[in-house]
Amino acid sequence: MSSDAPRSRDDTRKPRVFKPDDPALTRGDTDSGRDDVDGTPNQTGDPRGTTSGKLISRDLSQVGFRWGALLLSATVGALALSAGLWFWRVVGVGLERDDAIGWLVRGLVAVVAIALLAIVLKEVAGFLRLNRLSRLKADARAAIEKRDTKAEGAIADRLLLLYGQSPERRWAVDRVRQHRSDVLDPGQLLMLVEREVLTGVDQEARRAITESAKRVATVTAMMPMMSLAFLFLIFETLRMLRRVATSYGGRPGFAGSLRLGKTVVGNLIAAGGVALTDDLLGQFVGQDMLRRLSRRLGEGVFNGALMARIGVASLDVIRPLAFGEGRQVRVRDIVSEVFKWRREATKS
The missing domain is CATH 1.20.5 (Single alpha-helices involved in coiled-coils or other helix-helix interfaces)
Known part of the structure; x- marks a missing residue:
């Protein structure tokens, strides 16, 4: 009996003729390998051999x-x-209860109710302010298209009333009121308001966007976890949108900032990748140079550029007048400033 086992093993190792596409080869692979190792057939009848144990462990x-x-x-x-x-x-x-504890609980409940009511009213007021800017923009576009000087005068009065409450804009508002009688052609009055009043507001909004882009570029480059960097990016985006809207007279609440962010992201998606690459493609070369020095530094600059793109897109939504004669804020200028600032910070 002992001489038969070696002889049967030699028989199984003889050369055989087979076809490469024979499906029986796949089924017989594991069984033949099992027989070659221990000389006994597979008792379980599972052609997968030991693989079934791994699959069972994975399922468990x-x-x-x-x-x-x-x-x-x-x-x-x-x-x-x-x-x-x-x-x-x-x-x-x-x-x-009718003792001191009961009155204390009643006072706390009253404070909670008043705080909730104040928060709700604040959110409603924020929505109304954002809607006011949207109505101003729609009315101004319609007046310019119809070349209606009377409607333009009414819109200019609403804009001067809106920005005349700010001490920083009062001088510019008074200047427009002094020279508005000299304007006769359609569209020129709103251009005067844009040049004298909104130019300063645009600079303030650009500073807010630039500061947020720098902050994102710095913090995300130092964040050890991508999830924390993503949460900070969302927080800073909402904060930047609120600052930009406040500059133009919107000042939304938390819910208003979320709605504004949804509108801005929707506009970016509708614009497609062309709107993004048009301003950022020229900066990718420098960002790639930073990535060669430090991967996190390059990611930080890219996140800052993304923040700048969102901020500039928010201007098209928040600004009460479309960009006309005034110099439009460009992503390339903000990214160049962020890139220069990060490069100087790296050298120092």
Whole structure:
């Protein structure tokens, strides 16, 4: 019997004629390999051999992860529900009491209600201010298209009333009021308002965009985790949009900033990649040079350029007048300033 085993092994190792596309080769690979190693056929009947053990382990790990996620979500939900029930129970018991604790609970509930009402009113006022800018822009576009000097005068009065409340713009507003009687041609009055009043507002908005781009370029270059950098980018974007809108007289709340951000991103998507590459393509060479020195430094500059692009796109949404005679803010100028600032910071 002992002499038959070597002889059968030699028989299985003889040269054979086969076709490369024979599907039986794939099925017989593992079995033949198993027989060659230990001399016994595969007792499990599984042509995959040891692979089935790996697949079973992978399936078990996936099932365990799903049950763990279900356990975690159920635990968090139960804790949140219990905390809410405990809070309402404490408030209910406190409101039923007629001693100092009861009056303290009533005072705290009143403060919470007043704060919520103030927040809601603030958000509503922010939406109204943004809608005012949108209506001004739509009315100005219609007046220019119709060449209606009377409508232009009414829009100019609304703009002067809006920006005349700011001490920094009062001199420019008075200058427009002094020279508006000299303007006779259609469209010239709004161009005068843009040149005298909105130019200063554009500079203030550009400073806000540049500062946000520099801040993003610096912080995201130092962030150890990409998720933290992404959260900071969202936070800084909302902050920048609020500052730009405040410069033009919008001053939205948190919900208004979210709505404004949604509108700006929608405009960027509608404009497509041409709007992005038109201003940023010339800066990628320098950004690539920074990436060669430091990968994080190059990513920071790119994030700053993206912030500048979002800020400039927000001007088309927030600005009450479309860019005409005034010099339009360009992404390339802001990115050049950020690039120069980062290069000087790297040298120092």
